[in-house]
Amino acid sequence: MTNILARLVEQQGQAPVNQPRDPEMGQDRALERFQKFSPSKFLGGPDPEAAKRWLEAMINIFVTLNYTEDKQVHFAIFQFEGPARTWWNVIRAKWKREGTAWTLVNFVREFNEKYLPPIVQEKREDEFIKLRQGTLSISEYETQFTKLSKFALELITTEQRRVRRFVQGLNVEIQEA
Template identity: 80%
Template sequence: MTNILARLGEQQGQTPVNQPRNPEMRQDRALERFQKFSHPKFLGRPNPEVGERWLDTMINIFAVLNYTEDRQVNFVVFQFEGPSRTWWNVIRAKWEREGTAWTWLNFVQEFNEKYLPPIVQEKREDDFIKLRQETLSVSEYETQFTKLSKFAPKLIVTEQRRIRRFVQGLNVEIQEALAAAQINTFTEVLEKA
């Protein structure tokens, strides 16, 4: 019964009455939950595809765990070994010196600068700009759109711009069917498409 209450409280971010309220204990349990996933270590090899896949894996894990941003950063760097650990030590010192917030966005920007060189990021941005549905299903097109959109955030700053760009890449028949529809969210455009 105690274990069930502890799990329920952990899921709701609460500590059961008969459980210790020690923050370090909660941190340890959070780390244990994180480690239960089959997440790879990151060595920092100069292969953009490897870095991109690794980061996507971490993003998916954190989507499930719903951790705070600083905890995500702390746990993700726990996966660094070798050259990536050395790189992170330099970044951590820079953040401390400059007072940079430990946010996921700041981490991803630093990671991408190091492991996805500008030429690769520019290529991904071009791929996003040129993306069209053509022979893809709407679901496959949406997957590619979402994956590549992170390389062109300025093009989808608002929900309406994101919707417009998505619709522009759809096949003409679908665009015409959506023309008269009242669409306010990206979820609505996906459902109607």
Template identity: 65%
Template sequence: MTDLLAHVVEHQGQHLVHQPGNPGNHIEGEDRALERFQKFSLSKFLGGPDPDVAERWLENMIDIFAALHYSEERQVTFAVFQLEGAACSWLNVIRIKWKRELTPRTWINFMREFNAKYFSPLVQEKKEDEFIRLRQGTQTAAD
């Protein structure tokens, strides 16, 4: 975690990144992107057994990244800033695994690992059932 933070701080403003989803196609430096991200004041994720906490944190991250139109790698980089404690230790294991398996550092891969760690198959099934019940409850007879 500290290595990643040091890397970003060291390279602030040195690398300009073209953001195709950015309105007006503005070029935004790492320092400006980090500043915009931090304005959301997202809470840290500590890990832990509560899937509702993990789900809220992940949903908040997804919403923020959708608004900011960041690249997948930048999304992973900035999500890492929000991990502490057991979640940070988990990420260190994932980094080693990704390096060994040559897994790309993408947001999709991060979410896949996050879901596998913080949502057991039973919890995932329960969430799917809740979603189906909610969906069926909002449908009319015409649906």
């Protein structure tokens, strides 16, 4: 069993034996695999929650598929339509002019600047700061904590600070226990 797993890991980056090694065919296969997840199209618009959900769905797909960052950006923009496509054309020209690398980090930064403006991010940071367990179950509280924590990363720079902030938001009787 160990030998089989070792051979699978060894072959992971290689093209399958019975598949053509044409790079365009590999790209087609990659797009086909991506589309099997039925990713939603993104039109843009004023709803930051919809933008956040779309971006999180894309990132989840990319984590599963383990594609290169360049391919992740190309497949994400493949899902743009209408105003989002128009916005992206402007960003693409800017990236070309400035020589910006096609990385997911750069894409997410641009996307967030456009669709999650600072006022929305500040609001989420405030929600994180004010988050308390209250009537939430511990599981629900943990979900909210995790969801909002990405908007206040400077407050939880270490695991120790993250744990301390989490515990501070728990109900007093649970903190004491």
